[in-house]
Amino acid sequence: MSTDRRPMILMTPAMLWLFGLMVVPCVLILVLAFFRRGVYGGIEYTVTLENLALVFDPLYFKIFLKSAGIAGLSAAIACVLGYAAAYAIAAMPRRHQSMLLFFAVLPFWSNYLVRTYAWIVLLNREGLIVNLARWLGFEGELPSMLYSEQAVIIGLVYNYLPFVILSCYAPLSRLNPDISEASRDLGASGWTTFRRVTLPMTVPGIATGFVFVFVLSIGNFVTPALLGGGQFQMIGNLVYAQFLTANDWPFGAALSMVLIAVMLGLLMLQAVVAERASGRKGAQNG
Amino acid sequence: MTQSFLSIKDVSKTFGTVQAVDGLSLDIRKNEFFALLGASGSGKTTLLRMLAGFEDLSAGDITLEGTSIAGLAPNQRPLNLMFQSYALFPHMTVAQNIAYGLEMDRLPKAEIAARVNEILEVIQLGHLAKRKPEQLSGGQRQRVALARALVKRPKVLLLDEPLGALDKKLRSEMQLELKRLQHEFGITFIIVTHDQEEALVMADRIAIMKDGKLLQVGTPHDIYEAPQSKFAADFIGVMNFLPVEKKGTNFVGADGSVIRSESVTEIAKNGAAIAAIRPERLHVTGTGENQLSGEIAAVAYHGLDLLLHIKTPLSDTPVISRMTADEADGHAPEVGQSITVQWSAKDTHIFPN
Amino acid sequence: MADRNTFRLMLIILGVIFAFLYIPISVLVGLSFNEGGLPTAWTGFSFKWYGALLENEDILKAAGNTLIVAIFSTLLSTLLGSLLAIGVEIRRRNGKWLETLIFAPMIIPDIVLAIALLSFFSLIGVKMGLHTIIVSHVVFNLAFVCAVVRARLKNFDWSIVEASADLGASTFTTLKRVIIPVLMPAIVAGALLAFTLSVDEFIIAFFTAGAGRASITLPMQIFAMIRFGVTPEINALATLVMAVSVIALALSQRLNKGGLPGQ
Numbered sequence: 001m002s003t004d005r006r007p008m009i010l011m012t013p014a015m016l017w018l019f020g021l022m023v024v025p026c027v028l029i030l031v032l033a034f035f036r037r038g039v040y041g042g043i044e045y046t047v048t049l050e051n052l053a054l055v056f057d058p059l060y061f062k063i064f065l066k067s068a069g070i071a072g073l074s075a076a077i078a079c080v081l082g083y084a085a086a087y088a089i090a091a092m093p094r095r096h097q098s099m100l101l102f103f104a105v106l107p108f109w110s111n112y113l114v115r116t117y118a119w120i121v122l123l124n125r126e127g128l129i130v131n132l133a134r135w136l137g138f139e140g141e142l143p144s145m146l147y148s149e150q151a152v153i154i155g156l157v158y159n160y161l162p163f164v165i166l167s168c169y170a171p172l173s174r175l176n177p178d179i180s181e182a183s184r185d186l187g188a189s190g191w192t193t194f195r196r197v198t199l200p201m202t203v204p205g206i207a208t209g210f211v212f213v214f215v216l217s218i219g220n221f222v223t224p225a226l227l228g229g230g231q232f233q234m235i236g237n238l239v240y241a242q243f244l245t246a247n248d249w250p251f252g253a254a255l256s257m258v259l260i261a262v263m264l265g266l267l268m269l270q271a272v273v274a275e276r277a278s279g280r281k282g283a284q285n286g
Numbered sequence: 287m288t289q290s291f292l293s294i295k296d297v298s299k300t301f302g303t304v305q306a307v308d309g310l311s312l313d314i315r316k317n318e319f320f321a322l323l324g325a326s327g328s329g330k331t332t333l334l335r336m337l338a339g340f341e342d343l344s345a346g347d348i349t350l351e352g353t354s355i356a357g358l359a360p361n362q363r364p365l366n367l368m369f370q371s372y373a374l375f376p377h378m379t380v381a382q383n384i385a386y387g388l389e390m391d392r393l394p395k396a397e398i399a400a401r402v403n404e405i406l407e408v409i410q411l412g413h414l415a416k417r418k419p420e421q422l423s424g425g426q427r428q429r430v431a432l433a434r435a436l437v438k439r440p441k442v443l444l445l446d447e448p449l450g451a452l453d454k455k456l457r458s459e460m461q462l463e464l465k466r467l468q469h470e471f472g473i474t475f476i477i478v479t480h481d482q483e484e485a486l487v488m489a490d491r492i493a494i495m496k497d498g499k500l501l502q503v504g505t506p507h508d509i510y511e512a513p514q515s516k517f518a519a520d521f522i523g524v525m526n527f528l529p530v531e532k533k534g535t536n537f538v539g540a541d542g543s544v545i546r547s548e549s550v551t552e553i554a555k556n557g558a559a560i561a562a563i564r565p566e567r568l569h570v571t572g573t574g575e576n577q578l579s580g581e582i583a584a585v586a587y588h589g590l591d592l593l594l595h596i597k598t599p600l601s602d603t604p605v606i607s608r609m610t611a612d613e614a615d616g617h618a619p620e621v622g623q624s625i626t627v628q629w630s631a632k633d634t635h636i637f638p639n
Numbered sequence: 640m641a642d643r644n645t646f647r648l649m650l651i652i653l654g655v656i657f658a659f660l661y662i663p664i665s666v667l668v669g670l671s672f673n674e675g676g677l678p679t680a681w682t683g684f685s686f687k688w689y690g691a692l693l694e695n696e697d698i699l700k701a702a703g704n705t706l707i708v709a710i711f712s713t714l715l716s717t718l719l720g721s722l723l724a725i726g727v728e729i730r731r732r733n734g735k736w737l738e739t740l741i742f743a744p745m746i747i748p749d750i751v752l753a754i755a756l757l758s759f760f761s762l763i764g765v766k767m768g769l770h771t772i773i774v775s776h777v778v779f780n781l782a783f784v785c786a787v788v789r790a791r792l793k794n795f796d797w798s799i800v801e802a803s804a805d806l807g808a809s810t811f812t813t814l815k816r817v818i819i820p821v822l823m824p825a826i827v828a829g830a831l832l833a834f835t836l837s838v839d840e841f842i843i844a845f846f847t848a849g850a851g852r853a854s855i856t857l858p859m860q861i862f863a864m865i866r867f868g869v870t871p872e873i874n875a876l877a878t879l880v881m882a883v884s885v886i887a888l889a890l891s892q893r894l895n896k897g898g899l900p901g902q
Contacts, residue, residue: 390807
């Protein structure tokens with residue numbers, strides 16, 4: 001017993017910190033979602049389901065679906081590119097792999113705003129891409145690439161691609177080369193081997209990458225604000241607006257609650273995928 | 287009898303449902319080199335850790351010079367432990383490692399320096415004082431760990447498998463070295479080991495542990511020559527075992543011959559028992575009360591001695607006889623030869639099976 | 640033959656992906672040194688736009704604020720996170736809820752934590768400013784420090800802790816003279832990571848900074864500037880910010896061979 005109490009003393013300050021400044025505020029959001037907005041902003045302490053109902057009002061629910069669409073598309077593109085990159089890194093000589101991985105992930109650790117800004121530089125009306133097009137001989141009015149859905153998707157893919165590379169590389173690098181050689185030996189072509197052997201064994205990495213990109217994208221408000229230019233709203237911007245401009249905290253809280261529910265659901269789904277894959281691996285070993 | 291120095295009284299330790307140490311009592315004398323010998327899982331390390339203060343007692347008491355130390359934290363006990371892994375501080379030099387314990391005693395700086403230098407000379411590592419542990423060889427690390435514990439001049443030094451990580455040659459050197467240091471410092475050493483040879487070479491007394499209990503305590507000679515259980519007989523040295531059956535007052539071997547013994551451990555009922563004889567007690571010549579005949583299955587040299595593996599009807603496994611060079615001179619045994627060996631009743635131990 | 644073609648394909652894939660990852664940043668860095676400041680023409684190498692940063696009061700003020708936030712949140716989170724890691728690893732048998740609590744700050748979306756903290760601070764009536772940004776940054780930073788230190792503790796030889804006690808040291812002395820010195824490289828690596836995370840963090844700072852310009856941080860300043868379009872000053876500022884993160888992380892990586900936890 002005494003050996004258990006001493007580590008508790010070391011842990012207590014951090015635990016209190018996390019409890020007071022993470023658990024309590026998050027619970028507060030959950031509670032807030034069930035109160036009514038006051039007439040002049042603020043909160044009226046009467047319990048109601050109005051806010052949650054409002055989330056599913058067609059006006060707002062459309063934004064929800066739109067956000068989910070953009071997040072899903074970004075995640076899918078990031079997974080294709082990220083898997084290809086991870087596969088290519090894993091195919092390189094072992095001694096170069098960790099360095100390649102380091103440089104693939106390096107941009108991820110630099111400032112998110114700066115990385116997003118870099119695309120404004122490339123895409124804006126006087127930007128590099130437009131100039132390049134002119135130089136190549138395109139005349140007249142070029143379609144504005146900035147402040148569009150495409151720009152937002154490019155921005156999201158660009159920002160989260162390193163994460164997908166990382167999550168796909170992990171299972172690929174653990175893959176036993178004998179297994180794919182066995183498949184070739186049994187008569188499968190390279191493509192069939194990839195489709196029937198390599199891909200199924202590395203699905204958990206893709207699932208992890210997809211879920212994280214989706215979760216980080218659907219709640220994002222920086223990229224839509226900067227690259228979408230207020231042309232359309234995503235759920236993150238809506239939450240932002242409720243708290244900082246519209247002053248409707250209960251509705252903002254209800255929106256976040258639904259957002260958290262979607263995220264938790266996906267994270268659980270990803271855990272299930274990972275577990276099933278490891279179960280399958282176990283069966284193969286056993 | 288000397289006054290009891292370190293006294294372990296009815297000590298038990300349970301981990302969940304596992305009884306690691308089971309009502310064990312033991313007195314250890316001052317300045318003695320004591321070995322706790324047992325297989326892994328016998329509870330010997332748990333007992334040592336209870337002495338050092340890293341495990342609470344589930345029951346019982348431990349007293350040192352008459353006062354209980356059972357309630358003291360490890361840092362308040364006048365006992366020091368030399369860890370099996372050595373547990374040297376990787377961020378400190380050899381000298382800093384050794385000085386650490388003295389600093390904890392808040393000794394004056396000059397005295398610390400003097401004592402560190404002195405012990406560095408004793409272990410002959412003065413020239414490596416400024417090295418970090420990772421720059422030392424296994425043997426050097428072992429000596430630093432020893433010095434770090436010894437320099438505090440504890441009343442008792444506990445050693446957990448101190449030679450386990452060393453190669454065989456270094457190990458036999460260090461066995462003698464440990465013995466020498468124990469004499470020089472006049473400190474009680476309690477060593478935990480699974481290596482019976484190590485215990486026989488170094489210890490003044492040995493305790494054999496099994497399943498958290500003591501099987502036998504005694505000098506190496508006692509334990510070797512007069513084991514009190516089949517386990518002890520088997521654990522220490524090489525032993526021949528012949529299955530026998532008790533019929534009245536006699537013990538009858540598998541071939542019907544009577545085996546005579548002057549060392550019979552209490553056996554109440556008629557039935558199966560086992561006779562144990564050391565290989566070196568079987569002789570080709572002489573007049574022992576017992577004898578057996580068989581065919582030589584293998585001959586192996588062991589130094590100057592010869593080990594004969596003899597197939598006999600008395601047991602399934604061959605009986606091993608150890609012949610000295612002198613004995614072998616006249617006979618020159620060969621594989622396939624038949625041979626008769628005899629031995630004395632006082633060298634035959636009979637245990638319940 | 641087939642293998643060589645596959646290998647070539649892999650190299651092409653790597654080339655395309657790395658180009659995608661690095662061209663945008665490189666263009667940004669390049670433009671920050673362009674005398675004319677415009678992407679249309681290269682008019683010569685110059686530090687002019689970096690000089691301009693030093694004369695911009697708003698940027699200097701924001702940089703100062705960021706430094707204050709980063710330093711204090713790093714100090715606090717390094718202390719709390721390291722102790723947490725040590726406690727958790729000594730204890731070993733940790734319930735699932737405990738692991739979740741420690742892991743949560745790393746995966747919880749910034750916007751959720753940001754609005755939760757904003758509501759919390761206003762509800763309990765705390766006036767917001769740099770101090771609220773600092774305590775908020777500590778929430779996720781301590782989790783990252785804890786993860787880095789725990790990684791090091793996974794192959795820590797706990798017998799040296801017992802050896803220290805055996806040689807007469809109290810628990811506190813053992814912590815001070817044995818555990819913390821041995822963990823120092825990981826602790827410093829964790830602190831560097833916390834520092835860059837705090838310097839770069841935008842959303843939580845944005846929500847917990849309170850009204851007015853008094854406690855604006857560098858990312859908030861950058862955000863405000865970006866909304867008005869591309870300027871050579873932002874290029875220079877962005878390059879500097881990126882350099883700080885990359886240097887701190889390279890150092891952190893170097894100190895802690897265990898690698899960085901995935902975000």
